[in-house]
Amino acid sequence: MSDASALVLENIVVAFGALKAVDNVSIAVRSGERHAIIGPNGAGKTTLFNAITGVTPPTAGRVVFQGQDITRRSVQGRARMGISRTFQITNLFPSLTVDENMQLAVRGNGDGKFSMFGAAELNAGQAERASAALSISRLDTRGAVIVSELSYGEQRQLEMAMALVAQPKLLLLDEPAAGLSPAERIIVAEIIRSLSHDLTMVLIEHDMELVLNLVERVTCLNNGQMLAEGTPNEIRSNQLVQDVYLGKAR
Amino acid sequence: MSSTVSAIQRSALGFVLVLVIFGTLPLVVSSYQMSIANEILIFALLAMSIDVLAGYAGRTSLGHGALFGISTYVVIYWTSVYGGSAWVGCLLGVVVATLVAAIFAAFAVRVSGVYFLLLTLALGMIVWGVCLRWTSITGGENGIRGVGRPDLIASPTAFYYATLAVVLLMTFLIWRFVRSPFGLTLRGIRDSESRMRSLGYGTSAHMFVAFTVTGFFAGVAGALYALFNNFVSPSTVQLSQSVEGLLMAIIGGIGTLFGSFIGAAAIIMLENFVSAYTARWQMVLGVMFIVTMIFAPQGILGTLRMLLIRKR
Amino acid sequence: MDRRQFLKTTGLTVAASAAGTFAAPQILRAAEPIRIGLMAPLSGVVAAGGREIVEGFNMYWEERGKKAAGRAVEVIVEDDAGNPDTALQKARRLVEQAKVDFLFGNLLANTGLAVASYVKGNGVPYFIPVIAADDLTQRNRIKNVIRVAGYTASQMPRPLADWALKQGYKRIATISQDYTFGHEQCAGFAQVFTEGGGQIVAQLWNPLNTADFSPYIGQLGDLKIDAVFAMELGADASRFMKQYSDFGLKGRIPLLGAQNFTDQSVIRTLGEECDGIISSAHFAEGSDNPETQKFVKAYSAKYGKMPSLYGFSHYSGAMWVDQVIEQLKGDISNRDVFIDAVLKSQLTNSPLGRPVRFDDYGNPIYDVYIRKVVKNKDGKYWNVPIETYPAVSQFWTYKPEDYLKNPPFSRDNQGIKK
Numbered sequence: 001m002s003d004a005s006a007l008v009l010e011n012i013v014v015a016f017g018a019l020k021a022v023d024n025v026s027i028a029v030r031s032g033e034r035h036a037i038i039g040p041n042g043a044g045k046t047t048l049f050n051a052i053t054g055v056t057p058p059t060a061g062r063v064v065f066q067g068q069d070i071t072r073r074s075v076q077g078r079a080r081m082g083i084s085r086t087f088q089i090t091n092l093f094p095s096l097t098v099d100e101n102m103q104l105a106v107r108g109n110g111d112g113k114f115s116m117f118g119a120a121e122l123n124a125g126q127a128e129r130a131s132a133a134l135s136i137s138r139l140d141t142r143g144a145v146i147v148s149e150l151s152y153g154e155q156r157q158l159e160m161a162m163a164l165v166a167q168p169k170l171l172l173l174d175e176p177a178a179g180l181s182p183a184e185r186i187i188v189a190e191i192i193r194s195l196s197h198d199l200t201m202v203l204i205e206h207d208m209e210l211v212l213n214l215v216e217r218v219t220c221l222n223n224g225q226m227l228a229e230g231t232p233n234e235i236r237s238n239q240l241v242q243d244v245y246l247g248k249a250r
Numbered sequence: 251m252s253s254t255v256s257a258i259q260r261s262a263l264g265f266v267l268v269l270v271i272f273g274t275l276p277l278v279v280s281s282y283q284m285s286i287a288n289e290i291l292i293f294a295l296l297a298m299s300i301d302v303l304a305g306y307a308g309r310t311s312l313g314h315g316a317l318f319g320i321s322t323y324v325v326i327y328w329t330s331v332y333g334g335s336a337w338v339g340c341l342l343g344v345v346v347a348t349l350v351a352a353i354f355a356a357f358a359v360r361v362s363g364v365y366f367l368l369l370t371l372a373l374g375m376i377v378w379g380v381c382l383r384w385t386s387i388t389g390g391e392n393g394i395r396g397v398g399r400p401d402l403i404a405s406p407t408a409f410y411y412a413t414l415a416v417v418l419l420m421t422f423l424i425w426r427f428v429r430s431p432f433g434l435t436l437r438g439i440r441d442s443e444s445r446m447r448s449l450g451y452g453t454s455a456h457m458f459v460a461f462t463v464t465g466f467f468a469g470v471a472g473a474l475y476a477l478f479n480n481f482v483s484p485s486t487v488q489l490s491q492s493v494e495g496l497l498m499a500i501i502g503g504i505g506t507l508f509g510s511f512i513g514a515a516a517i518i519m520l521e522n523f524v525s526a527y528t529a530r531w532q533m534v535l536g537v538m539f540i541v542t543m544i545f546a547p548q549g550i551l552g553t554l555r556m557l558l559i560r561k562r
Numbered sequence: 563m564d565r566r567q568f569l570k571t572t573g574l575t576v577a578a579s580a581a582g583t584f585a586a587p588q589i590l591r592a593a594e595p596i597r598i599g600l601m602a603p604l605s606g607v608v609a610a611g612g613r614e615i616v617e618g619f620n621m622y623w624e625e626r627g628k629k630a631a632g633r634a635v636e637v638i639v640e641d642d643a644g645n646p647d648t649a650l651q652k653a654r655r656l657v658e659q660a661k662v663d664f665l666f667g668n669l670l671a672n673t674g675l676a677v678a679s680y681v682k683g684n685g686v687p688y689f690i691p692v693i694a695a696d697d698l699t700q701r702n703r704i705k706n707v708i709r710v711a712g713y714t715a716s717q718m719p720r721p722l723a724d725w726a727l728k729q730g731y732k733r734i735a736t737i738s739q740d741y742t743f744g745h746e747q748c749a750g751f752a753q754v755f756t757e758g759g760g761q762i763v764a765q766l767w768n769p770l771n772t773a774d775f776s777p778y779i780g781q782l783g784d785l786k787i788d789a790v791f792a793m794e795l796g797a798d799a800s801r802f803m804k805q806y807s808d809f810g811l812k813g814r815i816p817l818l819g820a821q822n823f824t825d826q827s828v829i830r831t832l833g834e835e836c837d838g839i840i841s842s843a844h845f846a847e848g849s850d851n852p853e854t855q856k857f858v859k860a861y862s863a864k865y866g867k868m869p870s871l872y873g874f875s876h877y878s879g880a881m882w883v884d885q886v887i888e889q890l891k892g893d894i895s896n897r898d899v900f901i902d903a904v905l906k907s908q909l910t911n912s913p914l915g916r917p918v919r920f921d922d923y924g925n926p927i928y929d930v931y932i933r934k935v936v937k938n939k940d941g942k943y944w945n946v947p948i949e950t951y952p953a954v955s956q957f958w959t960y961k962p963e964d965y966l967k968n969p970p971f972s973r974d975n976q977g978i979k980k
Contacts, residue, residue, distance in 0.1 A: 053448060079450035087448075093441035096434075104438045107431060108449030114459065116432045117423070166449065282658030289651070382741075385972045390742045391672045392695055393646060395679035395702070481679040483646045483672045490645075521648070522655060525641055532605055532643075 006031040006200040012061035014047050021047040023224040034201045036211045039221035045204045053085050054078045080109050084168030086159040088175045094148040102130040105162035137161035153184040173203045264508035272414050288410045290514045291417045292474045297498035297510035299467035305505025306428050308440030312492045313370030314468045316377035319487030321347040321472030326482045330397045344469040351465020359457040381484045393483025436460050501542050503549025512550050595634035599656030601667040606644035611669050611872045618873030622880035630884050631892030646676035653677045657686050671695040671743050678707045691875035696746050699925035711878035714925050714956040716750030718821050721930045721951035722842035723754035731788035733763045738793035740767035746971045747793045747820045753977030763787050775805045793820040799828045807835035824935050827870035829943045839935045844928035845874050848946035857913035882909040921955045930954040
């Protein structure tokens with residue numbers, strides 16, 4: 001494994017009984033790389049994400065993050081190492097305000113989450129990070145709004161903001177543009193493009209056109225297995241990918 | 251930030267109302283009615299301890315009545331069987347209730363929803379069973395008689411004000427607790443445990459601490475009850491104690507804290523005053539609960555608060 | 563109590579507390595009614611027994627025109643729900659708000675003990691015709707808690723154990739509800755039976771509200787015993803008798819019972835299955851004593867059923883206290899005088915047809931019947947005396963001082979002689 005690899009997946013298998021949702025997948029993501037995982041519905045993309053974040057530990061294989069084997073580490077343990085994610089199906093705290101969502105996101109990797117009699121407000125440094133993340137995600141004016149009253153697009157933006165504010169080393173985006181209108185998709189794409197290139201990013205996306213303009217490398221999954229890997233151009237021209245994925249999609 | 255300020259103002263109003271209403275009651279009511287008010291204060295604290303879990307962490311506990319009762323048992327046992335001081339007894343009662351809460355918590359953090367409800371119910375039933383069967387210590391279903399209160403708080407009025415002071419202090423602590431960063435994590439766990447974990451929170455550890463802390467508050471209520479009732483039997487730890495505490499929290503309004511005072515007052519007054527007119531008072535209680543669920547599912551205070559916010 | 567009365571008493575209470583407790587002038591006393599607080603479980607699992615408590619108690623005062631020594635008697639009934647915490651709450655209400663002169667009643671031992679602990683602190687007289695917990699008149703005596711027409715749990719089964727020995731029974735098993743009242747009654751039986759040379763082969767304890775007794779009855783059937791002693795109450799008693807008969811043990815192994823096992827409240831709904839069961843008690847509705855029969859007829863006429871122990875005890879308890887009030891000419895303002903007078907008094911003209919007095923510990927001494935369940939001429943089952951043990955005290959034949967040195971009975975301490 002090279003020093004430049006931020007995330008290495010070695011022969012990952014995730015089986016649910018007899019069904020292998022992810023079957024022997026190996027990917028290496030360089031530090032600072034933007035990597036997309038594509039594939040039709042049911043290809044095993046989200047399951048692979050769950051294996052990386054620890055929600056569903058792999059049945060076989062290894063997950064190595066920054067040289068450390070984290071295959072058996074807990075979800076929160078991985079999060080504290082700097083792995084941040086968004087969810088395909090919006091997963092926020094709907095009865096709390098945007099600010100409160102951000103407070104939770106900021107403190108997740110830091111101190112003060114067990115403070116029982118302190119004030120709820122963030123300290124100056126944390127507050128600055130939170131407002132920076134909100135402004136990147138274009139939610140700066142929405143702090144006091146209850147999340148369940150945000151538009152769907154805004155909720156997706158908040159997903160991004162919460163993942164970003166933790167100052168992750170690895171950002172996992174699970175279909176960040178799912179269900180958005182074309183106009184909203186453009187906003188999300190712009191947010192992603194504006195992120196620092198020091199940040200390693202793995203992105204699941206259904207929408208080829210959106211994703212191929214954002215990333216440097218692409219892995220295509222089908223039925224849990226690796227179909228192809230390469231640059232966006234290589235993938236675009238790959239016959240197998242066109243057959244199982246593009247052919248069907250168009 | 252304006253909503254935060256008004257929330258603090260609302261809570262301050264709550265404190266002032268509790269202080270004024272309960273503080274002046276002894277001047278205008280009979281000694282019996284004062285003892286009812288005393289009981290309301292104690293049960294409001296129990297209801298609040300349940301409300302922290304139910305209203306903030308989204309976990310409905312049916313085990314807090316048992317934690318409450320354990321503290322009562324310890325205080326009565328310490329003072330009447332062992333012959334120790336009531337002050338030390340109260341301290342021990344709260345400590346034991348908190349420790350047992352920690353044991354409960356170790357089991358309960360693994361589950362949520364209806365499984366949490368059933369698990370806490372089962373743990374509470376175990377406590378009840380032990381109190382019933384361990385006759386040599388607990389006196390079986392005959393219970394244990396206390397030896398009365400220490401001189402300083404022996405008079406009903408002195409004890410009433412002592413209770414009021416303790417309950418107000420505990421209310422303040424609970425209020426700070428739910429508004430702290432830790433309190434926010436409980437609301438986060440209520441809304442989405444998976445998101446909390448992916449943000450780096452060990453949700454089990456948070457639930458463990460939350461359960462144990464609420465056990466402490468239930469224990470304080472139980473110790474007060476020991477001094478108030480001067481008697482303990484398995485009915486103090488039985489399921490209906492937990493259910494009653496939960497009903498008080500629900501009728502007052504889940505997640506409102508001060509609603510617990512309203513809920514406790516409603517139920518205890520109903521039990522005592524309506525029962526003077528009809529033996530069917532339990533039916534009246536049932537009807538009241540159903541009416542609350544249908545017309546004010548957020549409880550009395552929760553509904554009032556909603557109406558106020560809407561008006562603005 | 564109606565609403566107006568409630569407001570009135572509340573008003574009085576407020577006024578009285580404002581004026582201070584010493585303000586009530588002595589002269590007004592005679593004109594004021596005597597207020598009695600009666601507590602009984604009117605809801606919950608033992609509500610049926612609770613209602614009979616109220617019936618027996620009210621029947622007595624109605625016969626007396628609701629007067630005692632010229633003073634009107636006002637009975638305020640409260641539901642204790644069979645729960646000690648509720649009982650305590652209601653006792654507080656009766657004493658502190660309704661300002662009753664004394665308390666009466668309760669059915670379950672734990673409710674009685676809770677109220678007892680409350681009146682220990684304030685000295686209010688509390689009369690308990692049904693609360694049978696041993697220690698209330700033994701190791702933890704409270705002077706103002708008095709068993710008028712009541713009894714101690716372990717007191718009644720002792721003569722039955724003696725009778726069983728005389729029948730030549732050597733090996734007996736007990737089955738009982740698993741709570742203190744059952745532990746104490748079984749212990750009274752087991753102690754006398756083993757000291758007389760008998761053997762307690764097994765002791766089975768079933769939880770309250772046992773729906774299916776077959777596992778227990780199966781065990782009893784295999785034990786090669788001469789008789790079974792059963793201590794069950796309410797619906798458990800009916801179910802046990804029914805299943806004992808269904809499984810064919812009836813007629814094969816004689817069945818002995820605690821007094822409440824064959825109480826009228828249990829057997830009035832039963833048939834064949836209760837026939838011939840032997841028990842022991844101070845009251846037997848089938849006794850040919852004219853006083854008893856007069857009471858049974860009057861009670862049956864009024865309520866359409868024969869009196870149970872609950873009805874009898876509260877009728878007689880009311881009578882006992884009434885006789886003392888008469889003796890004091892209606893002045894019960896001095897509680898110590900009142901209590902001492904009760905403790906020294908004798909109950910006469912009661913449905914028992916024989917005078918009853920207290921021992922030195924405040925528990926009545928009774929002639930105890932060995933009773934057999936038989937059908938009367940109306941085709942209803944009742945308890946008929948077949949033998950009498952005179953003057954049975956709670957201490958049986960032991961010296962009280964020696965007896966009280968032993969630890970109280972429990973499930974583990976059954977007083978069995980090894």
